Amino acid sequence: MRKLYHYPISPFSRKVRVMLAEKELPCEVIIENFWERRREFLAMNPAAQVPVLKEADGSIYADSTAICEYLDERYGDDPQYSLIGRSVGERAETRRIAAWFNNKFYYEVTKYILDEKVYKHYRRQGEPDSGAIRAAKSNILYHLDYIAHLTREHKWLAGERYSIADITAASHISVLDYFSDVPWNHSPAVKEWYALAKSRPGFRLVLEERIPGFRPPSYYDNPDF
Amino acid sequence: MRKLYHYPISPFSRKVRVMLAEKELPCEVIIENFWERRREFLAMNPAAQVPVLKEADGSIYADSTAICEYLDERYGDDPQYSLIGRSVGERAETRRIAAWFNNKFYYEVTKYILDEKVYKHYRRQGEPDSGAIRAAKSNILYHLDYIAHLTREHKWLAGERYSIADITAASHISVLDYFSDVPWNHSPAVKEWYALAKSRPGFRLVLEERIPGFRPPSYYDNPDF
Structure with missing residues (x-):
């Protein structure tokens, strides 16, 4: 199973989660408190930043922009569905x-x-x-x-x-x-x-998440405001 | 003629100049004191950052990473010569x-x-x-x-x-x-x-440039140190 090491209020994590949802790519999400600099996490991404994507074959991708380019290249054969653009x-x-x-x-x-x-x-x-x-x-x-x-x-x-x-x-x-x-x-x-x-797609999942100690305003996850 | 608005000691400008040289794309280079926020420059790039690439057909490209991706896509038909990679x-x-x-x-x-x-x-x-x-x-x-x-x-x-x-x-x-x-x-x-x-290619041109008030060390532009 594909895994995404992320943090709920990282904008870079959110971007990749939405990109995965747009491509309809299932993914297990794992919360990573990246500031704790966990040894196994640093081994995956020495930059110590979220998100990190681990594919089912074990290959690892880091840097949110590189991940988005990767997802678009790997799962966007039809340029019609590219989220970067056609021309x-x-x-x-x-x-x-x-x-x-x-x-x-x-x-x-x-x-x-x-x-x-x-x-x-x-x-x-x-x-x-x-x-x-x-x-x-x-x-x-x-x-x-x-x-x-x-x-x-x-x-x-x-x-x-x-x-x-x-x-x-x-x-x-x-x-x-x-x-x-x-x-x-x-x-x-x-x-x-x-x-x-x-x-x-994807934003609903992202907007459902909460972090300890902070509560968003009531309209936050209402798609119509 | 292709034009590059750049600043000699911007690492982002240097990256694009070297990329252009690797692709053997001739280019007129124009020094832009971007911090002066010249009106015509802001119209080309509201982020007010160098470099900005203007193609001969008048199309404008900004953000150094987007420019490098553009150059590789537009002038790198043969993946053999891609500077981003093949696989x-x-x-x-x-x-x-x-x-x-x-x-x-x-x-x-x-x-x-x-x-x-x-x-x-x-x-x-x-x-x-x-x-x-x-x-x-x-x-x-x-x-x-x-x-x-x-x-x-x-x-x-x-x-x-x-x-x-x-x-x-x-x-x-x-x-x-x-x-x-x-x-x-x-x-x-x-x-x-x-x-x-x-x-x-390209580094010689980049290392030849000087900015007013600052002089690099003697070994700076020696390719063998």
Whole structure:
């Protein structure tokens, strides 16, 4: 059986879970407290990051973007079903936007919230730094405007088809939403796009999960908000 | 004519320049002081990051990893010449290692050095923070050990063939070497791998460039050290 070592509120884990669901690939999910740096886990991924995918044949895949590329290459023979795109140009645009959320959005928004609210709590490193939280809450507005801008041009972020760009962005947004850190009133267009993304395969599974000590708002796993 | 908007000591720019040279794709290079956030540059890449590739037909590509994937797809019809890899497994491993240097190495080493030594200087933000420089100098040792470990298993980082994993890692190392921040005595294996990487197409062009106010050590652009 295929196994995914993940952590429920890692946006990178969520992205791969949704990708697996889109490809209809069954998978046993195993929660990995990656910050504990378990020996067997480090042997699979010396970067000590989730997610890590272990195929039934024992082959191991790490780095969420490399895993998504792998899944699309290995289980997407028909380019019609590629979640990266069909044409070379479409694929470049999808990857550009996915990278925006994997890197820029992560370091400007998600990382602040997770580090301050969650990982500090689990590592008993004290109270959240209010300056860092404020920075994240201010930075997210510009990113929501960017999502709104992209959805004015197309149905989905990278074009007319749902892609890894949407999966990546929605994974980050869903993590922030767990902590009530998405100002939904800021942009109706973003809310509309996210409601569509939430109704895609895989998101239900992702939104069902809870982590100890933190409870999401009531609308969090409602696909219609 | 194809154009690359780049900055000489951006490891991400270097990676794309070397990729273009490996594919024998001629290109006009234009220095972009990306931190000035030039209006026309932001229109090409709202992330305000270098490099940006503009093809002769006017199409625009941003995000260095998306650009490398694009170049390999568009100009690598023969999988024999792919710089990502031939088999699905080889491609996953190449992408994993490239991501290690694009993300982990960048945030643990390169970014500290560039921010503190170069961008603070250009933005007149004062003296480098010695704590950040010390962190980078300490962190790099573990990454050099990882390179040594990988080259004990294969000729190149991701296998027996030169790939985007080597291009990415060597681009970062070359930037640090510009500022004499690579402790070459730490690992003969790394030195040997880097000497091979430096002799590949594209690296000569990259190592010829200088930035105002900073001069690299004398051995910097010597392919034999």
